[in-house]
Amino acid sequence: MPAPANADARRIYDLERSRVFHSWSAQGKLDPMVFTGAEGSYLIDGDGNRLLDFSSQLVYTNIGHQHPKVVAAIAEQAAKLCTIAPQHANEARATAADLICQVAPEGFNRVFFTNGGADAVEHAIRMARVYTGRYKTLSTYRSYHGGTALTVNLTGDVRRWGNDYGTEGTTHFFGPFLYRSQFNSATQEEESERALAHLRSVIEFEGPTAFAAIILESVPGTVGIMPPPPGYLQGVRELCDQYGIVMILDEVMAGFGRTGKWFALDNYGVTPDLITFAKGVNSGYVPLGGVIVSDKILERFLDQPYGGGLTYSGHPLACAASVATITAMHDEKIVENAELIGTDVFGPGLAALADKHDIIGDVRGLGVFWAVELVKDRATKEPLAPYGGSSPEMGAINARAKQNGLLLFMNYNRFHLVPPCNISIDDAKRGLDILDDALSAV
The missing domain is CATH 3.90.1150.10 (Aspartate Aminotransferase, domain 1)
Structure with missing residues (x-):
């Protein structure tokens, strides 16, 4: 696209290119x-x-x-309480957590708030490691989980290549994708069966007791929007139960209505141990993410402190936007x-x-x-x-x-x-x- 003709827009364009360091980009070739x-x-x-x-x-x-209701909620919260440290209770965060739990699967009754999707995944992995006493994580090649040191290592696509130093304990495997099947499958049923057999082999040859977690996007997003075949996510759940591995479903992109359900996992009748979210929880009006924690995982932390936190965890402006977003999604x-x-x-x-x-x-x-x-x-x-x-x-x-x-x-x-x-x-x-x-x- 050509640079804007409007003088004020051109000033913004030039200032952006001269002062802002853009993600995933060659800085000399920017054309925003x-x-x-x-x-x-x-x-x-x-x-x-x-x-x-x-x-x-x-x-x-x-x-x-x-959206006028979300914009108004942010303004009203800013006039009342712009910020508060995460150890203190506030109405916006408590209400947001309650609304999120209400649309989550049964047995998910606590929310750990982060500032976005990558740090949500970071904390989900940390919880799984503490819960199991293990370190390694399984993740698919066709995946994206974030841009931090850990999450870009979990990621399977090309963005990992220049950032993977082999230090984060990730083992990659192939998930199902019939159109470009790694398993020479002819049907969705074959693809599911063969992908699960492949995953079982990876677990067994790497050593089942090495893995704290497996993380999957319920529906892989950035890498190609690939709805899983029937039975696949249930099969992963069974493998996790068999080998004592925490199952994490990444709903950062697919969650909060994107697939026509509150969570993409609702389309497949599967219940993980941890759910990560961000993006649609408040439509990105103010950065917000988090981990929805199952009662099973929560039990470990009722008496044992969780060793993690963020300065802006559950920021009031972000949570007020989430309350308004979820309420509007119900009402409308x-x-x-x-x-x-x-x-x-x-x-x-x-x-x-x-x-x-x-x-x-x-x-x-x-x-x-x-x-x-x-x-x-x-x-x-x-x-x-x-x-x-x-x-x-x-x-x-x-x-x-x-x-x-x-x-x-x-x-x-x-x-x-x-x-x-x-x-x-x-x-x-x-x-x-x-x-x-x-x-x-x-």
Whole structure:
């Protein structure tokens, strides 16, 4: 995209590029978009153009932009109590914890608050290590769990490569993914069985008593939105029970309505030991994350102090935003809307696009959490862009979509459809129409 023409937006653009050190980026090649406003499912760029946000930023504005009830709750909390140390009780944090526990699975009755998803995962692993007296952790290659020293080591994708010093005790394995199966499976049932057999072998050959935890994204997100096949998560639960391993489900991206359920795990009838969350818990209006702790794990810490904490754990402004977000999601049936968009708009709409465009190799997802995988050849499944990179074709699709008012979430040879959970049917269909046109650009 060209730099903004508006003088004030151009000043912001130049200042950003000269002063801000950006994550995951070569600093000399920065070309950020300037946004000056937002409302609902739309963003307003520095030149006043409205873009339909099919990215939810980094997949976190589940309740949309500038939701008036959340904005008001933050302002009211700021006027009353901006901050308080985490050892003290306050209404916003206590109420947020209560609302989170109410939508969590049965047997999850305590919340440890963090400032985001990565530190939530850090503390979940620490809890598991204390609980088991073990150190190592199992994680899949197709995963993303954060950017700290531990969580980027748990991560399986390319962001780990330059940051993995082999010090965090992670053993990676392959999870199920039928479209690019590591197990030569022909059906989802075969993929589930063979992936579980592979995981069992890894545990047994590495030594079952070495592992404190296994961490899985309930539905892997950034790496491709890959809903697990039937029986897989239940099979992992059984292996954890057999070998005394703590099961952690990472719901940082998939939680709080994204899949059409409060948590993605609700689609699969499985109960872990710890649940990590962030993003959608308050739509990222103020940074917040945490660990929902099962009664089983909590028992260990009723008399034994937990050796961990954060200065801003359960910050009042963040928790007030969470209370307003969860309340609005109930009142406005936003979770139900996400499920409806998935079944009535994205599911059939993307299937129709796949019939029309030969470069679409695979479509998968649920709720407002979908991936479209683009290929050069459907028979060979050669990606339209290499793993860890991009291509002129992907760039052309992205540019055409932006030109027509659609902001996509792009990753390698895929784009993800991850709009706010309360997107309207009309806006969801409009996004698909723009996408249809963009796919015709290559």
